[in-house]
Amino acid sequence: MTHLPGTAAADLAEPPAAPRRPRPGAGLLVPAALGVLLLAAALAAPLLATHGPLDGSLRDRLLAAGSPGHLLGTDGQGRDMLSRLLWGARPSLIGGFAPVGVAAVLGTAAGVTAGLGGRVTEQALLRTLDVLYAFPGILMALAVATVLHTGLGAVVISLSVVLTPAVTRVVHTEVRRIRTAEYLEAARVSGAGRLAVAVRQVLPVIAPVVLVYCSSLVGLSIVYAAGLSFLGLGVTPPHAEWGAMLQESWPSLLTHPGIAMLPALVILAVSVLFNCLGEALRRRAGGELAEVTR
Numbered sequence: 001m002t003h004l005p006g007t008a009a010a011d012l013a014e015p016p017a018a019p020r021r022p023r024p025g026a027g028l029l030v031p032a033a034l035g036v037l038l039l040a041a042a043l044a045a046p047l048l049a050t051h052g053p054l055d056g057s058l059r060d061r062l063l064a065a066g067s068p069g070h071l072l073g074t075d076g077q078g079r080d081m082l083s084r085l086l087w088g089a090r091p092s093l094i095g096g097f098a099p100v101g102v103a104a105v106l107g108t109a110a111g112v113t114a115g116l117g118g119r120v121t122e123q124a125l126l127r128t129l130d131v132l133y134a135f136p137g138i139l140m141a142l143a144v145a146t147v148l149h150t151g152l153g154a155v156v157i158s159l160s161v162v163l164t165p166a167v168t169r170v171v172h173t174e175v176r177r178i179r180t181a182e183y184l185e186a187a188r189v190s191g192a193g194r195l196a197v198a199v200r201q202v203l204p205v206i207a208p209v210v211l212v213y214c215s216s217l218v219g220l221s222i223v224y225a226a227g228l229s230f231l232g233l234g235v236t237p238p239h240a241e242w243g244a245m246l247q248e249s250w251p252s253l254l255t256h257p258g259i260a261m262l263p264a265l266v267i268l269a270v271s272v273l274f275n276c277l278g279e280a281l282r283r284r285a286g287g288e289l290a291e292v293t294r
Contacts, residue, residue: 028284031277038270042089049083053240056080062256075245075259076252077238085266087240091152092267095225095234095241096218096274099159104214106160107167108206112198114168115175125172132165141224145233155225155234162224163217170213174206212285216278219271226267242267 041048050069056079063074065081072081114125132140144158178184179202187197228234229243230250237248242263249260 028277028280031273031280034273035277038089038273039093041086042093045086045089049080049086051080051083053084053087054079054238055083062252062259065258072262073258075249076256081259081262084240084245085242085262088242088245088263091235091239092222092226092242092270094152095155095159095229096222096270098156099163099221099225100214100217102156102160103163103167103217104210106164108171108203108210110164110168111171111173112175112202112206114172115179116194116198116202122172125168129165129169137162138224138227141228142231142233145228150233150236152235155228158228158233159221159224163221166217167210167214171206171210174209175202178202178205208285212278212281215281216275219274219278222274223267223271226263 056074056077058078060070060074060078061076063070063078065071065073067073070080070082072085074080075084110125114122135143141158141162144161145154148154148157184197184201187201225234226241226243226246229236229241230247232247235241235244237244245263246260246267249256249263253260
């Protein structure tokens, strides 16, 4: 077949097609289905909850699980625990997903810029990352949240600051791996600028890496968000949020451990769920993609 003039470079400039993936097995479908159910429950909390998040009576305080009208019992203010867990799912999941989304956008932009930019830009980014990595993530989140006002916004901002360097490093590593590929060189030879190369050639290739890695960060982000609320730096009582519920019920840990254990177990279970989902995505990706996202 005869190629028209200039089509060879155009062919080389196309990023390689993603390999076919096997059909997802139970290891991926089960956590994915549970995650969808969890998100649906959070969105449908006003329909599913039998009580409002602040509805309660001191006459009904500290009822045991299985009490009439209160499947999981009530807290120290007489509020239904199951309803509050449902109402608290939305802010808790926002505290898990929103920082990861912000970190994915900012980290991808920074990593691609460093990977395709000059040596000065790359070294400046790497040295900045080294400085940020010198501080434990939870301490950095505490420092940022302390400066900001309490609330869900403070949680999102502080955790975005913590997670962005990790995403940046993963993206930068992947861009370094592919920046000398033939299709990128062909795109540059054909006159494409750095922005065009980044958008048309690099982003489609690194998108699976970012997706897999960020999916593994959601569970960690949920735990961090709950921790900030527990310490009074995030969502504060009496608002329904899993970390805030844990803080409220903590004084009753010895006398009524079930009340304190419920939000703690939910936080643990949801974190494990999203960690399993991220691990399943990583295993399904296989090969180099799995190595990059470790």
